[in-house]
Amino acid sequence: MASNHLYLVDGSGYIFRAYHRLPPLTNVHGEPVGAVYGYTTMLWKLADELHKADGPTHMAVILDKSSHTFRNELYDQYKAQRPPPPEDLIPQFPMIRDATRAFSLPCIEEEGLEADDIIASYAKAALREGWSVTIVSSDKDLMQLIEPGLDLYDTMNNRRLGPEHVLEKFGVMPDRLGDVLGLMGDSVDNVPGVPGVGPKTAAKLIQEHGDLEGVLAAAPSMKPGKLRDNLIEHADNARLSRVLVTLKDDAPLKDSLEELALQGIPEAPLRAFLEHHGFKSLLAKLSAVADAPVEAPKSVPQEEDPPCDHDGYETVVDVAALDAWIAKARAQGWIAIDTETTGVDATRAELVGISMALEPNKACYIPLAHGGTGLFAEKPDQLTPAIALEKLGPLFEDPAVLKIGHNLKYDMIVLGRLGIDVAPHDDTILMSFDLDAGLHGHGMDELAATHLSHSCIAFKDVVGTGKSQRSFNEIDLKAATRYAAEDADVTLRLWRRFKPRLVAEGATRIYEMVDRPLAPVIARMERHGVKVDREKLAQLSTEFAHSIAALETEIHGLAGGPFTIGSPKQLGDVLFERMGIKGGRKGKSGVYSTDVTELERIAADKDSPGKVIAARVLDWRQLSKLKSTYTDALQAQINPETGRVHTSYSLTGAQTGRLSSTDPNLQNIPIRTEIGRQIRDAFVAEPGNVLLAADYSQIELRLAAHMADVPALKEAFASGADIHSMTAQELFGEVNRDTRGRAKTINFAILYGISRWGLAGRLDVTADEAQGMIDRYFERFPGINHYIVETTEKARDKGYTETLFGRKTHFPRIKSKVQHERQGAERAAINAPIQGTSADIIKRAMVRMGPALADAGLPHVRMLLQVHDELVFELPEGDVDAARPVIERVMATAAEPAITLSVPLGIEIGVGASWGAAH
DNA sequence: GAACTCACG
DNA sequence: GACGTACGTGAGTTCG
Numbered sequence: 001m002a003s004n005h006l007y008l009v010d011g012s013g014y015i016f017r018a019y020h021r022l023p024p025l026t027n028v029h030g031e032p033v034g035a036v037y038g039y040t041t042m043l044w045k046l047a048d049e050l051h052k053a054d055g056p057t058h059m060a061v062i063l064d065k066s067s068h069t070f071r072n073e074l075y076d077q078y079k080a081q082r083p084p085p086p087e088d089l090i091p092q093f094p095m096i097r098d099a100t101r102a103f104s105l106p107c108i109e110e111e112g113l114e115a116d117d118i119i120a121s122y123a124k125a126a127l128r129e130g131w132s133v134t135i136v137s138s139d140k141d142l143m144q145l146i147e148p149g150l151d152l153y154d155t156m157n158n159r160r161l162g163p164e165h166v167l168e169k170f171g172v173m174p175d176r177l178g179d180v181l182g183l184m185g186d187s188v189d190n191v192p193g194v195p196g197v198g199p200k201t202a203a204k205l206i207q208e209h210g211d212l213e214g215v216l217a218a219a220p221s222m223k224p225g226k227l228r229d230n231l232i233e234h235a236d237n238a239r240l241s242r243v244l245v246t247l248k249d250d251a252p253l254k255d256s257l258e259e260l261a262l263q264g265i266p267e268a269p270l271r272a273f274l275e276h277h278g279f280k281s282l283l284a285k286l287s288a289v290a291d292a293p294v295e296a297p298k299s300v301p302q303e304e305d306p307p308c309d310h311d312g313y314e315t316v317v318d319v320a321a322l323d324a325w326i327a328k329a330r331a332q333g334w335i336a337i338d339t340e341t342t343g344v345d346a347t348r349a350e351l352v353g354i355s356m357a358l359e360p361n362k363a364c365y366i367p368l369a370h371g372g373t374g375l376f377a378e379k380p381d382q383l384t385p386a387i388a389l390e391k392l393g394p395l396f397e398d399p400a401v402l403k404i405g406h407n408l409k410y411d412m413i414v415l416g417r418l419g420i421d422v423a424p425h426d427d428t429i430l431m432s433f434d435l436d437a438g439l440h441g442h443g444m445d446e447l448a449a450t451h452l453s454h455s456c457i458a459f460k461d462v463v464g465t466g467k468s469q470r471s472f473n474e475i476d477l478k479a480a481t482r483y484a485a486e487d488a489d490v491t492l493r494l495w496r497r498f499k500p501r502l503v504a505e506g507a508t509r510i511y512e513m514v515d516r517p518l519a520p521v522i523a524r525m526e527r528h529g530v531k532v533d534r535e536k537l538a539q540l541s542t543e544f545a546h547s548i549a550a551l552e553t554e555i556h557g558l559a560g561g562p563f564t565i566g567s568p569k570q571l572g573d574v575l576f577e578r579m580g581i582k583g584g585r586k587g588k589s590g591v592y593s594t595d596v597t598e599l600e601r602i603a604a605d606k607d608s609p610g611k612v613i614a615a616r617v618l619d620w621r622q623l624s625k626l627k628s629t630y631t632d633a634l635q636a637q638i639n640p641e642t643g644r645v646h647t648s649y650s651l652t653g654a655q656t657g658r659l660s661s662t663d664p665n666l667q668n669i670p671i672r673t674e675i676g677r678q679i680r681d682a683f684v685a686e687p688g689n690v691l692l693a694a695d696y697s698q699i700e701l702r703l704a705a706h707m708a709d710v711p712a713l714k715e716a717f718a719s720g721a722d723i724h725s726m727t728a729q730e731l732f733g734e735v736n737r738d739t740r741g742r743a744k745t746i747n748f749a750i751l752y753g754i755s756r757w758g759l760a761g762r763l764d765v766t767a768d769e770a771q772g773m774i775d776r777y778f779e780r781f782p783g784i785n786h787y788i789v790e791t792t793e794k795a796r797d798k799g800y801t802e803t804l805f806g807r808k809t810h811f812p813r814i815k816s817k818v819q820h821e822r823q824g825a826e827r828a829a830i831n832a833p834i835q836g837t838s839a840d841i842i843k844r845a846m847v848r849m850g851p852a853l854a855d856a857g858l859p860h861v862r863m864l865l866q867v868h869d870e871l872v873f874e875l876p877e878g879d880v881d882a883a884r885p886v887i888e889r890v891m892a893t894a895a896e897p898a899i900t901l902s903v904p905l906g907i908e909i910g911v912g913a914s915w916g917a918a919h
Numbered sequence: 920g921a922a923c924t925c926a927c928g
Numbered sequence: 929g930a931c932g933t934a935c936g937t938g939a940g941t942t943c944g
Contacts, residue, residue, distance in 0.1 A: 567942055568923055595924060625925060628940055654936060658928085665938045668927035676926080700928090700935095752934040761933070820932075831935040835928090839936095868928040868936085 006126045006260065007046060007056035007153075010137030011107075012064040012115045014039055015096055017138075017156065019089050028278040028898060029513045032088035036095045037279060042155045043103050044282060046136065047265060056134070058126075058260040061100045062118045065109035068331040069117075071244055078189065078244060090400065091424075093333075098503040102273030104265050106255060111332075113251055116141055120247035123150060126257055140181065141245055146174040171203025179212040182242030191244050192237040195230050212242050272506040305360040305493055308454060313485035314364040315477050317382050319391070322366065326395050328358055334402035334426075335395075336363075336492035339411045340484050342471045345663065346413035347527060347639060347646040351385060352473040353480065354392065357488035364488075365481040366392075369473050380477050385418075393420045402426055406444045406491045409651070412523040423520070428491055430515045431498035433652040434507040438800065438810030442652045448490045451497050456490060457483045510807045513898070514840055515651060517847045521863075522649050522659075524850075529644030530666070530864045530872070533914075536682040537631045544627040551620040558613040565620055568594050575602070581610040596621075626670060630679045637664045649866070656832045657807045657839040659866055667867045671919070680916035685874050690911050692880065693918040694887050695870035697906035698723060699838045700751050706902050707804065707833060708787035712780065717903040723747065730780045731773060746777060750784060751834055753827030788830055795829035803836040804899045805844075841905070842869065845894035849887070856886045872915060880911055 018038025025034040049055040071078045085093075100107045108118055116139065123133045123145055131149075135142055138154040143166050146152065152161035166174045183202035185193015197205070209215040216238065219231035231238070267286065274283045316322050329335040336357040341349035352370065357363035368388055371379030396403055396415065403422050405411050407429045412422050432442040440450060448454045462483045463470050472480065502508045556562045559578065563570045572592030575581050581602060583592060594617075602614035637645050645664065653660035661667040669683070670676025685691045701723055705713035716726045727743035728735045742763055749759050760770035778785040792814070795801050800810040809832040814825040846866065853861045858875075861883045865872035871891070875883055888907045895901050912918035 564942075566924095566940095569943080591923085593923090621924080625940080629926070629938095633939080650937095653938090656936060658936065660937055661927095662938065665927085668925090668938070670926060672927080695928095749934060752936090755933060757932075758934045823933085827934060828936085835936060838928095870928085 004057045004126070004129070004131040005054060006122065006131050006133050006257065007049070007059040008119045008122055008133065008135050009043075009046070009059070009061040009105075010115055010119060010135060010139060010142065011039070011061045011096060011100070013137050013139045014042060014155075015089070015092070016085075018042070019086070019092075021156065027276075029509065031095075031277075031512070032092060033095065033277055035089060035092045036099060036277065039096055040099050040102075040274075040277075040279060040282065042136070043099065043105070044285070045155050047103065050262065054132070057262060058131075058257065059262055060106045060108050060122070060255070060260045062115040062122075063096070063107060063109040064115045065111055065113075065332070068327075069112050069114050070248070071114070075240055075244060078191070087399075094402075094499075098273060098500075098508070101500050101503060102270045104263075104269065106260055108254055110251070110254060113248065117248040117251055118254075120145055120249035121251040122253060122257070122260075124249045125253060129257065131257075140170075140177075141247065143170075144174055144177045144181075144245075144247060145249075170199060172206050176206055176211065178242060178245055179206050179215075181245040182212050182238055183215065185237075185241050186245070189244075191241045192234070193241045194234045194238050196226055197230070201227070212238060269504040272508075273503050276503070276506070276508050305452070305496075308486055308489055309361045310457070310482040310486060312361055313481050313489070315481045316364045316366040317380075317477075319383070319387065321364075322383065322388060322391055325356060325358075325364055326391055329356070329395060329401055330398065332358055333400060334404060336404040336488045336495065337396070337408075337411065338405060338484065338487045338491060339414050340365075340472050340480070341414055342473060345646070346410045346648070347417075347529065348641070349414060350473075351414055351418065352471075353484060354388070355481075355484040355488040357485065357492040360489060360493055362489075363485040363492075365477075365484040367477050367480060370475070370477060370480065371473065382477070389418060389420065396420050396422045399424060404428065404491060404495045406487070406494070409519045409523045409526075412520055413527055416523060416527060425516070425519070426495060426499070427516060427519055428494040428498060429652055430519065431502060431507075431511060432494070434511045434515055434807070435498060435501055435505055436810065437652075437657070437808060438655050439812060444487065444490055444494075447494055452490065452493055454490065454493075457486055459483070506806060507808065509898075510657075510803075510805055510840070514805065514807075514843050514847070518651065518843050521846050521850060522651065525863055525865070526646050526648060528862050528864055528874075529639065529642055529646035530874070531643065531684050531686055532634060532638055532645045533682045533684050534635055534638060536684075537635050537679075540678060540682070541627055541631040541635075544623045544631060548620060548623050548627065551616050551623070555613060555616050555620060558616065565617060566624065568592075571617065575610055575613070579610055579613070581608055622673070622675065626676055626679065630670065630676075631682075634664060634679075634682070647865075654839075655809050655828075656836040657803065657809070657843075658835065658868060659839070659843075666865055669915075677916055680919070681914045683915035685913060688876060689874050690877050690880060690913060691864075691915055691918045692873040692875060692883065692887070692909060692911045693870060693915065694873070694891060694907055694909045695867075696838070696842065696891065697908050699841070699869050699905065700834050701747055702901075702903045702905065703804075703834050703837050704751055704784075704787075707837070708781075708783040709902075710781045710783040714903050717906075720906075727777075731776050742773075746773060750777065751831060753788070753830035755823075755827075791830050791833060792826045795826070801829050801832045801836075803833050803840050804895070805837065805840040807836050807840055809836060838869065841894045842866065842871070842891070845891045846871070848890050848894065852886055852890045853883065856882060858883050858886065861887075872918070884909055884911075 015035050019035040025037055027033045097107060110118055119135055119142060123135065126133050127149055133150040134153050136153050136155060138152060142152060146163050146166060154161060163174055166177055170177055170180050172180055180202040183194050183197045183205060184199055185191045205215045209218050216231060216235045219228055222228040271286060274286060316325060338355045339351060340353045341351055343349035351368060353365055353367040355363060355365045366388055367382040368385045370382055371377055395401060397420065402424055404426045408425050408427045415422055429442050432447055440446060445456045448456050462475060462479055463472060502511055552565065555565055559574045563574055565571060569591045571594045576583050576592045583598060599614045599618050602608050602610045603618065605611060634645065639646055647661045647666040648663050650660045650662065670679050702717050705717060716723055724740050724744040724747060725735045727747055728739040731743055732739040745762050754774055756767045756771040756774060759774065760767045763770060791801060795811045795814050800808040802808055811825045811829050813821045814829060816822045849863055858879055861873055861875040861879055863871060864874050888909060891907050892905045910918040
């Protein structure tokens with residue numbers, strides 16, 4: 001067997017060259033990818049080398065990790081003049097790592113070392129073993145390493161660089177190149193050298209005098225002039241430069257040489273990466289070679305992190321320590337953060353401290369407001385919020401430092417209230433959701449247990465429970481540090497696991513283009529809140545209370561005695577035992593069902609003795625529900641500081657990708673009944689403003705028509721026909737109130753995964769009749785049945801379904817041996833791509849809405865609420881005419897350009913002084 | 920804390 | 929052969 005051949009790729013050097021040589025390309029998501037594309041084609045070229053006789057047997061990509069290295073210790077001006085990378089290159093750095101992983105290549109980067117030093121160390125080690133080495137670079141510093149058995153490969157010009165190239169360009173052999181470079185200096189790296197000495201002079205001097213020391217020693221005897229003076233005056237600079245350009249070739253190797261062995265390039269991650277960026281020419285090439293046998297994927301040994309060392313975390317209480325952490329974060333380029341506060345409501349909680357983590361077990365806690373709240377309460381030594389935030393604010397807003405959090409939306413709100421705009425960011429809760437929705441929850445404790453085999457310190461164990469529960473600011477600094485720093489540490493560890501998985505598993509698009517950018521948008525909405533008219537709610541409460549009391553008296557009279565109407569058990573006993581109404585038992589607990597369908601059945605039965613009481617109980621139920629859940633609870637939710645209600649949206653609560661809303665839930669405010677609708681009138685605009693409600697009309701049916709490819713449905717939507725009437729015509733041959741209603745029920749049943757029994761129950765027909773309608777539906781709308789079969793099969797085969805934008809929802813229960821579990825999973829799987837795609841579309845609209853309104857000169861239009869297919873805005877009355885078309889356009893085109901729908905997305909917009917009036 | 924009920928899309 | 933029936937949520941009440 002031929003000897004080993006190690007290829008070392010100078011990734012960092014390549015990125016800058018590619019950036020400057022290639023046009024500013026963007027991918028289908030609008031992300032700048034010029035350098036990424038160049039880099040990817042370079043790796044592709046290298047992959048071709050694999051098959052050559054003297055091709056690589058081992059390969060690694062080397063990247064610069066930090067800007068601060070040992071050279072800065074020698075010379076503080078080293079690389080100091082270097083401008084920051086261009087704006088549109090910064091986001092490409094993480095993508096370069098993604099590209100490297102897509103090729104299943106090891107990626108090496110180390111703190112305190114430049115890529116060149118790592119390359120030199122690996123090169124020397126390999127040469128000592130008798131291997132051949134090729135460095136993929138055209139960097140002049142690396143040319144110093146050229147010797148027998150080692151060459152450089154410049155992929156851009158497709159040429160090999162050997163000693164003759166160095167001789168031609170610098171006039172010396174590679175072993176003297178360092179002396180030449182030392183004399184020349186390097187303005188890009190701010191290496192001083194000797195003024196007036198360029199490549200020609202340097203080469204001549206070294207040729208004449210052997211090496212740098214020879215030149216400097218000979219300087220006094222040179223002919224008088226500028227060159228002689230400069231050599232004498234800047235001799236020390238020349239010596240320093242000689243050291244700076246010398247590569248460190250004895251650094252310890254992070255991975256052994258053997259670990260760099262090439263084991264084939266699995267196709268799946270590479271395809272996912274190319275598809276994400278839409279690199280079509282490379283995809284075509286991939287397909288051409290895909291038929292060739294591919295070696296088994298390399299089994300990468302899972303990197304084991306050390307266990308959490310709670311006592312090793314640092315408590316930061318002075319400026320010097322804080323500065324040190326901030327400097328390290330800047331040098332590294334990313335940091336995990338977490339805020340500790342006095343409560344769970346981000347729009348009210350006060351900041352208590354901040355934790356940060358740089359690497360596993362390298363974490364700290366910065367207490368800011370610990371100590372009792374009383375006047376004489378003792379406070380531990382700690383930084384004041386003002387001083388700490390003056391330092392941390394610029395870090396959290398530094399575009400060159402990635403802030404990593406778990407549910408960072410919370411921290412964004414807390415810090416946003418303090419005037420800090422956290423950016424850029426990564427969020428591990430969203431990463432987990434986009435990778436594993438449906439498999440498990442995404443809370444940090446659960447993820448730590450699942451992915452890190454680590455059980456986090458329970459918050460309850462720190463603050464206690466019940467009456468003895470304390471606020472986090474009352475926790476002593478030692479315990480607080482153990483808990484808080486662990487959170488940042490765990491977040492960082494999770495991030496290191498999830499980040500590579502995003503590309504490998506095809507979740508990058510949904511994460512980068514939808515969920516990640518949505519977090520700050522939602523944070524702003526939650527901070528804005530919505531104005532609620534307390535008087536109006538109080539007035540409704542009173543009205544409802546009177547009606548409830550009257551109904552209660554009447555119901556007790558009808559029942560022949562008092563009982564608790566709100567108790568389903570007591571109500572069931574009264575109706576079905578005491579009053580002898582016929583009905584069936586339900587549920588394992590043996591109580592009679594008294595839900596709305598049961599009560600309506602009784603109320604509609606002319607001959608039932610319970611006809612009246614059932615109707616009264618229904619009224620009582622409706623009013624009690626409205627009063628307790630809405631008019632009473634909502635008043636209590638008004639924030640006294642802002643006078644508005646601030647809901648909290650969960651981005652990870654609903655398996656399909658929808659948002660959910662809590663504390664309070666503003667996604668289930670009544671609208672279906674006239675009496676409930678009054679509650680919407682209590683949601684109002686500030687004086688001089690109005691509310692604008694914009695909703696997608698029939699979006700899920702439209703998406704079903706597109707995704708299942710149903711010609712009749714698509715035509716109906718294109719022509720603006722009433723879809724339920726059209727369905728009624730197709731199924732029943734005539735359109736009237738009854739057939740349209742039935743058609744509407746069937747249309748929805750389709751979206752939910754139909755069963756004949758379910759439909760029979762809804763339409764009050766036999767299962768056979770229901771089956772007949774379903775058969776006719778499938779016949780009239782070919783495509784629907786195909787969609788259902790395809791979707792459930794995919795869910796069974798792959799374990800998940802996908803939306804048009806690639807969002808996955810997992811259905812582990814689809815393989816359950818328990819029939820109803822399995823069938824339930826099948827129905828959910830049928831629905832998830834449709835509901836999820838709808839969620840993706842409105843989320844994309846939300847992400848684009850802010851910039852679109854700003855571009856239109858409408859900075860005062862604020863997005864307040866999202867209710868699955870509806871967005872609610874508050875805006876100055878005078879902005880309505882200008883805002884309406886912008887909002888309409890952003891929503892209607894939200895799927896583009898990633899997806900071109902075959903149905904139009906209809907938008908309905910209403911404006912009014914209240915939410916009720918805007919409908 | 921589970922069960923039941925019901926508000927929304 | 930019986931069972932229990934639509935998808936996705938959150939919140940208030942009762943009761944063991």
